[in-house]
Amino acid sequence: MGEDLPPKTSIKRWLVTTNHKDVGQLYLATSLAILLIAGVLALAFRYHLFEPGGTGLLGEGSDGDMFNQFVTAHGLLMVFWFFSPIGVAFANYFIPLQIGAEDLAFPRLNAMSYWFYLFSAILVIGSFFQGGTYAGGWTLYAPLNVPTYTPAMEATTGGNATILGLFMFIISVTMGTVNFMTTIHRHRAEGMGLWNMPMFTWSILLTVWMMLFAFAALLAAVFMLSADRILLTQYFATDQGSGLLWAHLFWFFGHPEVYIVFFPALGVMFETFQTFCGRRLVGRKWVIIAMVLVTVQSFLVWMHHMFLTTINLEVKTLIMATTIGISLPFDLMVFAMIYTMVKGRVRFTTPFLFNLGALVLFILGGITGVFLGAVVLDYEFRGTYWVVAHFHYVMVAGVTALIGGVFYWWPKMTGKMYSEFLGKLSFAVYFVGFNLVYFPMFLAWETPRRVFHYAEGMHLYHQISTVGAFVLGAGVVLAIVTLVHSLRWGPDAPANPWEFSRTAEWAVSSPPPLENWPGRPSYASGKLEFVDDTPATDGGTATASDAAAVEHEEHADHASIWPFGIAVGTFLLFLGLAGLTPTMVELIEPYHPDPGSITTAGEIGYLYPAITVLGVLTLGFTLFKLGVEDFNVPEPRVAERWPFEGMGDTKFGMWVFLASDVVLFGAVIGAYLFMRIHAGWGNFETIPPAAWPGLLNTYVLLTSSFTVIMALVMAERGNKKGLLGFLGATILLALTFMGVKAYEYSAKFAEGEFWFNGVEYSMYYFTTGLHGLHVIFGVLIASFMLYRIITVDAYLDDERPVEFFGLYWHFVDIVWVFLFPIFYLM
Structure with a gap:
């Protein structure tokens, strides 16, 4: 416990x-x-x-x-x-x-x-x-x-x-x-x-x-x-x-x-706009659809960071189109917030000022980003302070909204209200400093980024930016001071200090209790209610033992x-x-x-x-x-x-983890294919390992998948000896795999073929080594499970951990099915 x-x-x-x-x-x-x-x-x-x-x-x-x-x-x-x-x-x-x-x-x-x-x-x-x-x-x-x-x-x-x-x-x-x-x-x-x-x-x-x-x-x-x-x-x-x-x-990651x-930050903006405009977000469902579209499209535009490379013009043109296209859902989100203001009753509190400021800054950042989405203009602007300015007008606009989020939720987290005067003052200093530091960078766009030598004609712009940086820093410090001040001298916050807030966190005390809720939250009736799930006796009255049973069952550590x-x-x-x-x-x-x-x-x-x-x-x-x-x-x-x-939760979490591992191996295998295609498939110096160790290991791992399945069957039947036997067999097969791999590596080392000899050798050793690392992790997990079976008869009443391990192990085996032909047969 x-x-x-x-x-x-x-x-x-x-x-x-x-x-x-x-x-x-x-x-x-x-x-x-x-x-x-x-x-x-x-x-x-x-x-x-x-x-x-x-x-x-x-x-x-x-x-x-x-x-x-x-x-x-x-x-x-x-x-x-x-x-x-x-x-x-x-x-x-x-x-x-x-x-x-x-x-x-x-x-x-x-x-x-x-x-x-x-x-x-x-x-x-x-x-x-x-x-x-x-x-x-x-x-x-x-x-x-x-x-x-x-x-x-x-x-x-x-x-x-x-x-x-x-x-x-x-x-x-x-x-x-x-x-x-x-x-x-x-x-x-x-x-x-x-x-x-x-x-x-x-x-x-x-x-x-x-x-x-x-x-x-x-x-x-x-x-x-x-x-x-x-x-x-x-x-x-x-x-x-x-x-x-x-x-x-990097940019497949970098643009998402x-x-x-x-x-x-967008989520914070939507929440604060609804609360301080006193109405639901205009076009809410369309905004959600727009966000889903951006989520998908975010993985289709990464090459606009690579317009200056040798990618051919047709691909660059396609990426330019997807880049311009991804701006359209954001247009919808921006107009949704503007119409929410137009149709609402705006109250210019500190959180709303920061989020309104974020919207203004983001619009400017988005417009300047469209310039960079055009191939011809990107040739001129890439690597200059135009990119630095655009980047900060987008990213630090998000920071602006998130600082507004700190003010918005501060009473809920701490139970204390802050000084509105100091909060608004911190926003004013912050907003002025922000534009002082970043807007002159658009004007000084001919300055190369990450270089401290620049032409004399850029002198004034850089001096204004430097002054602005200190003003912006003062705004951030003032915001933090305002919040810290509230902890000591701020009045107590009610459960809901904002008149038109809609979400469930405002339905409990400030700060919320450890267990969050007085009962089970439910929206079954169309509004938030708290349901008492305490079991009742035949007469309709819960006994102390009933309540104790529920408390014991539901208590979370x-x-x-x-x-x-x-x-x-x-x-x-x-x-x-x-x-x-x-x-x-x-x-x-x-x-x-x-x-x-x-x-x-x-x-x-x-x-x-x-x-x-x-x-x-x-x-x-x-x-x-x-x-x-x-x-x-x-x-x-x-x-x-x-x-x-x-x-269940654990099984769902395991599938999510395996999805990320699919991308990990996909990227590593993709790196091998990319480098080989880049060099010319027939010109690439491959590492010709003997086919028999790879073939033998393929049979070994496929057999281990069968033993994992049998281990699960034994767990479902409550058969302790069978579970120990098949899980142990899986470990022995995994060790056999690693032994064959060790023999294969040592034979190559004896011939002077090391991982540092060239990129071809590096890719072979790294990719198969990464898979081997997964095998080792599997052996450690299975060995721990053996220990638990022997000491506390684990998994006989609940076989799910064996199933979850099986999912991982089958994934490891499937990856090898791809690696074997790539490195041993091609």
Whole structure:
């Protein structure tokens, strides 16, 4: 049983909590701290740009390495560690409240997602103190993203830490995606169909659908890049199309990411426009359809970031059409908000001012983006400050709305009202500062981005931008001061401080109680009601024992230390891996075909290998403890689940996870096919492995799928010996597979065929190695299940975990069915 939740005044509370409202507050506090850190980096390089040759704040000379580090870290922290997480903070806190749920579907996974987010940020920020952080721009373009092009070998560790921090962040995102999808699709209150969901809930649902596929593609790219930087594979260090490969993978993620960032802000805008205009959003269903269209189209426009590459004109023209087309649904959303204002009674509160300002800024950002959607104009504007200005007018317009969301929901989260005067003052300073810093960039568009040398004629524009940056920073600080001031001196907030708010979070006290609801929320009658589900006796009166039974059945745990422990273990593992490049250089130098091409990093140190081992041990121990912990999270007995009524939460979550894994392997296999086609299919130097090990392994894995099915049959029959036997057989077959693979690798090593010999070798070893890693994970999971069967007779009364493991294992087998012909027969 999970431990009881300590009071909020205790540090332990925040380390062990799994309650969605606590996790939302942790996300909010951390994301605002990241905003301040990234903002300070921006102020530093904006001050450096006050003079055409740089003021010297970030170093003198022509290389501009420190300037590049600050610009890159600012971009990475803002795009990944602030924009999305502040939206996730609201989603964590308010999605269960808006849909009538008691918590997210997987509370421990939710807490783990937060801790992975926090420690990934620590990895990135700490990289400044590991010889220098990554300095190649937040888009991580190849080949500048590999150690060969790092200014100094000492900076490799800091650069690795940045890349691995991004890796850890993507794991956090994947956990959150599984959680929110399962919760929204399966935990809605009775009577709340999909069409009836609040607009903010709709925005988050579509955001996580985009996250599911977009971040899986980025994970593939970052996984390959990590292998390049640590193991010295050759994905992005060659001139054989690696630059194009990175651009395709990154922007397949990168353009949906714009909407992943902006959709939560849109949801906040819709909610505040409805509340402070006193009427329902005009054209609500059409707005939802428009958002769905954008979600789909977002994956069809990525190549407009690549108009300057060698893609042929016909494809560029097609992408130009889809790019212009994706602006049309946004036009509908903008007009819906404008008509809502026209037909409503507008009250210019602080939240509404920020969201109205966001709408104005977004319109300007959208219009200037249409310029970049035209191939001819993009040729002129690409890589200039026009792009910088457009990007910030879109993305930071979303931030403006999200700050409005903080003011909107602050009374609900804290139980305190803030000063409207200070709130409106902070908006005025913020809005003026925003336009001062970004609008002159349109006028200074001939300035190359990420370069601190610019023509004398651009001097005035850059000075205005620098002054504006400090004004904007003052606006953000004033907003935070206003909120902090309310905690001490603000009056108590009622349950609903806004007259025309419509969503369910305003139906409970401010702040909401731990369990959210006084009864079961229901919309069956057409309005929100709370149903008493306490069972009654024949006479119609519930007994104390009945109530106790329901309380025992429904009580959900809210505390577990193991999500925090797993994040610590993963952090130590990644921190250790970040420093292994010098070790790897010395280990492979005797076998490298061209030893002079790699940099010797001096003596092998023991610190980073030791940290790596400590991370593996910590991760193994904490995962085991999480697995054996008795943590009760009952599924709601009554809920809207269309169209997923036929499966439980865990099974649905497993399918969501496997969908992301499909994209991961699809991107890795696609990378192989892309590089081979780019080189010319017949000209590509393939690695001709002997066919028999691959064929043997195919039979081994297919047989293991049969043994998994038989294990499930034995679990359903309650046959402990049969379950142990078939699950054990699956493990033995998996180990046989790995043994054959180890023989195959060793034979190749004996012939001098290593993963660092060239991109062809790298792709073979990496792709089959990634699959092998999945096999190893499967063996570890199955071994843990064997332990549980032996010690506590697990899975005999509830065979579902065996079924879920089977789904994963069948997926691993199916992937091999694709890899075998690609690498052994083609």
